Amino acid sequence: MTTLPAIIYNQLFVSLPEPKFDLAGQTAIVTGSNTGLGFEAARHLVRLNAETVILAVRNIEKGEHAKQRIEESTKKEGVVEVWELDLSSYESVKSFVRKCNQNLQRLDCVIGNAAIGPGLYKTFEDNEAALTVNIVSTFLLNTLLLPLCRKTSRLFNVQPRLTFIVSEVHGMARLPERQQPDIFAALNADKSSSGMRRRYGVTKLLGVLLTKELAARMGKPDNQGVIVNCANPGFCVSDLGRDAPAVYRPLMVLLNLILARTTEMGSRAHVFAAAGSAETHGQYMSNGRVEPPSEFVRSKDGMETQHRVYDELLKKLEKINPGISQLVVGK
Template identity: 45%
Template sequence: MSEILRFFHSQFFVTPPKPTANFTGKTVIVTGSNVGLGKEAARHFTALNASTVILAVRSLEKGEVARTDIETSTNRKDVVKVMQLDMSSYQSVLDFASKASKELERVDIAVLNAGVNRGVWEVFEQDESTITVNVVSTFLLAFALLPKMKETSQKFNTRPTLTVVSSEVHEWASFEERKALDGQIFARLNEKTVGGKQVGLGNRYQVSKLLEILFGRALCERYPSSSFPVTVNLVNPGFCHSEFGREGPGFLAIMRFLLARTTEVGARTLVHAASQGVESHGKYLSDAQITEPSVYVRSEEGKKDQERVWKELTKKLEGISEGVTRI
């Protein structure tokens, strides 16, 4: 089945099942959880008896509104807590991870859902904003949380799960930046003008999701399930209704009207991925099952580019916080 046919089949004919896992005793972190998929995933975790659900959000005020809504709908009090996390700031990412590691007794699940789909060029920290939030900050946070999750595994004899929310659009990415000289992929992604022409951002979100998958696979190859006590996986929630991408092109609004899943249905895939065990380590999940990523990702060319992305991004992360990638 072609990528396009698979997309339409999934959107029209597949409804991921409502999650039924029991999260009793578990502490769950969901980033970007004051609205959309993150909020609905947090609602599911709360309803499924998680002991603590952390809404990691940029706006504490909006986070408190989401907390109240989730508590009211699930009739569970003193479970949901709000913590500040601004993915556009590396220091905020590191501060959040440090606070979570110190204040939380355990971290069983981390769903890294926060992301952006920008329609305007802007630099956050060192890179174009989409790359900063979706790629650099996402894996900076992953590396910063993994030591606490490893500690949780040892202390409570369990296997935590870290889920990166990616997307099927990685299959449609025109990854021209891979043609850059060795060590220069991220430098090319940070060039506003290439060959005298201003770089458009219409493909940037897709590229960011591809980079997530390449780097996530490289991470799990280096830390295989046999020797690493935390499951790391990537999930595609499908095309969903949300406030996400409101800066993106107008045709997305039309597509959303015609094709999109509800945020509650999309969030089911996040909860499913976060409840999976060792068999999902390094895997890409879609429609609540393990699925193959794009042909390119699995190709020899994709493998070579995966190694380039790994080297460049780990070097970048070490430059932000020395020692952060040594897990």
């Protein structure tokens, strides 16, 4: 449930169990894993015996510091690698994927965790910054990694997972731009401060819709194939609000004190999704299990928006990487 009372209930009374999967032999990528939820998720993956965990970060120095902290706390060396990935640049995403294809024998899970919530309008590439980082680059990355995941599935008889980190605030986001002929263009055109206040939630709503549509277009994974899902970690203490206007800071401190989960607790949601079975394909996960997304996402209007916005995204991805559409349906 994504209503306000349900959110408050989850924050105050629901704890996620500690994940107990065995990921021996597996290779994982976590974007934005030098800090916050991504860092804690990567630390869990190391603890759960993953063979290789790649911290995909935009700042190598911060990544190396995170690697050191993970190694010290898990007492495991030779697992964590730090690779550069800057989601504000499409070329950085493509170069990261080339490195994956050249160096990785297998790829079992990708957690698309990195996100921003800018307070002011700015652009990266052809979009407002949060649209590029949270949506376009994240879907570019995961779609370009599909062939390596499928190869892993065939060679090792496993079902790799692509997990998008979303949020229950997707249930409060409104998307009036769906009435416009081009949703991305309308979102990019809105430079108002009210537009920026709702922008982060809108990207999370788009994340849920696009996950569902990508999963539908890829088809159901049977014994083999790639699983795509999205996960909500709940409201957690982190650096995410760093760009919020100063006037909101006291409120955020208060909410952190009263309601927030620790990042470690929230990151368990990442791990449940990243180790999810075929039943999680195309699903929204919250509290570590499949839950219904917002009423809008489940509505006819939501489903129509889901098809349209995915078509628009695919057009953008085709411009960035011609031929990428073939990867979605490829086996």
